[in-house]
Amino acid sequence: MERWEVVEKYWENARYTGYGRAIDHTVRDLYGIERIDRNTIEKVNELFIKARKESPFHRVLKEKSKIRTSLLDNSNFDLEPDRNYFTPVFKLDPYIFFRNIEQIRQLSKVAGIAVTSFNDWLEVTECMIERAISNGIAVFKSALAYERPICYEKVNYYQAEEAFNKIFNYIHLPEMKNQELIIGREFQDYMMHFILRIINKHGLTVQFHTGIQEGNGNVLTNSNPTQLCNLFLTYTNIKFDLFHISYPYHREAIALCKMFPNVYLDMCWAHIISPRSAMEFLSEFIDAVAVNKVSAFGGDYLMIDTVYGHQLMARQNVSKVLAEKVSDGIFSVDEACKIAKMMFFDNPVEIFNLKGII
Numbered sequence: 001m002e003r004w005e006v007v008e009k010y011w012e013n014a015r016y017t018g019y020g021r022a023i024d025h026t027v028r029d030l031y032g033i034e035r036i037d038r039n040t041i042e043k044v045n046e047l048f049i050k051a052r053k054e055s056p057f058h059r060v061l062k063e064k065s066k067i068r069t070s071l072l073d074n075s076n077f078d079l080e081p082d083r084n085y086f087t088p089v090f091k092l093d094p095y096i097f098f099r100n101i102e103q104i105r106q107l108s109k110v111a112g113i114a115v116t117s118f119n120d121w122l123e124v125t126e127c128m129i130e131r132a133i134s135n136g137i138a139v140f141k142s143a144l145a146y147e148r149p150i151c152y153e154k155v156n157y158y159q160a161e162e163a164f165n166k167i168f169n170y171i172h173l174p175e176m177k178n179q180e181l182i183i184g185r186e187f188q189d190y191m192m193h194f195i196l197r198i199i200n201k202h203g204l205t206v207q208f209h210t211g212i213q214e215g216n217g218n219v220l221t222n223s224n225p226t227q228l229c230n231l232f233l234t235y236t237n238i239k240f241d242l243f244h245i246s247y248p249y250h251r252e253a254i255a256l257c258k259m260f261p262n263v264y265l266d267m268c269w270a271h272i273i274s275p276r277s278a279m280e281f282l283s284e285f286i287d288a289v290a291v292n293k294v295s296a297f298g299g300d301y302l303m304i305d306t307v308y309g310h311q312l313m314a315r316q317n318v319s320k321v322l323a324e325k326v327s328d329g330i331f332s333v334d335e336a337c338k339i340a341k342m343m344f345f346d347n348p349v350e351i352f353n354l355k356g357i358i
Contacts, residue, residue: 004041011036018272018313026309030064048305056304057085064308068345068358070299073141087357089139089207090132095125096191097147098167098183118161118168122194129198138353139241140199142192143209145223148185150208152192152231160190196235205239205352207266210246210253212273225253232260239351241295245270250281258289264351265289268298271314278314282321286330286339295351296343318343 014020015036027033031047033040051059061067062085072081074088081088094103108115111124111131129140144150163184199206210225225246232240241264246253257263265285270278285294297314299307322336331339349355 022309141207151227159186163187200235211244269300
């Protein structure tokens with residue numbers, strides 16, 4: 001209750017957002033509590049703590065949400081998740097955007113390759129990606145829209161090496177171990193293209209964060225998906241999956257998906273960012289693009305419980321859009337059910353190379 005006193009006024013202002021609605025759906029259907037407020041918060045807390053002792057992953061993901069597998073952002077290098085629940089996704093960003101010298105040392109150690117030059121770093125990167133692919137990884141991810149514009153120019157090897165060497169000259173100094181640093185854009189751009197060339201050979205999938213960034217304050221224009229056009233044009237054997245419908249650039253995202261055979265759109269997070277925008281997006285998407293090019297849901301949560309509430313909203317939103325199309329005579333109820341299954345199941349299986357896994 002002491003913590004509730006701090007939160008209450010903010011919660012009451014925000015509870016009608018998509019975020020708030022997902023939480024209320026969750027506590028109602030998982031814990032039998034109609035809504036979170038001053039009168040229920042202690043009971044919800046008690047039930048939440050009790051549920052931690054009873055494998056909430058199985059109850060929420062399997063029993064309540066009927067989720068066959070969840071794509072897991074696997075940022076911890078070789079850490080293997082529980083495959084009963086998760087399919088790992090390989091994070092590209094540590095090879096492109098350095099936080100500190102220690103990051104280089106850690107990846108060098110995992111790869112088993114001493115880094116003494118830019119060439120060594122390329123070898124580490126290629127080794128880790130090929131190792132991931134040989135271990136069954138078929139999806140890769142970049143969230144660098146939080147850090148920089150997602151326009152990756154073609155730069156030559158020598159420009160990238162020069163940018164790398166500016167920090168490498170200090171790698172031996174003890175005080176540099178955890179000191180924050182940002183390596184030059186030339187290096188970052190080169191590494192993105194270097195990595196995509198490898199993935200392109202294997203015909204796998206790359207997820208890009210596009211659109212709104214979480215948290216308070218950032219540079220929204222960094223995440224405009226139109227900045228990725230040169231990648232779409234160059235790496236035609238990669239399936240590019242654009243996260244969050246690129247909200248608020250969702251119309252641009254629809255146009256990109258229509259223009260490029262290798263671009264797909266992902267409604268992860270979208271249903272709680274703005275339920276109305278998610279429905280408007282899906283309605284326009286169906287009018288403009290083939291229905292096999294969108295995934296209808298992704299939880300995009302750190303908390304397991306609220307995946308249920310988010311997915312319920314996704315089901316409701318998709319149902320409303322499809323019902324409207326049926327009412328307009330665009331397709332039948334049977335066809336609407338078939339399309340719903342495609343968007344929630346068949347399309348993700350195809351986009352994320354899950355055949356034989358689930």
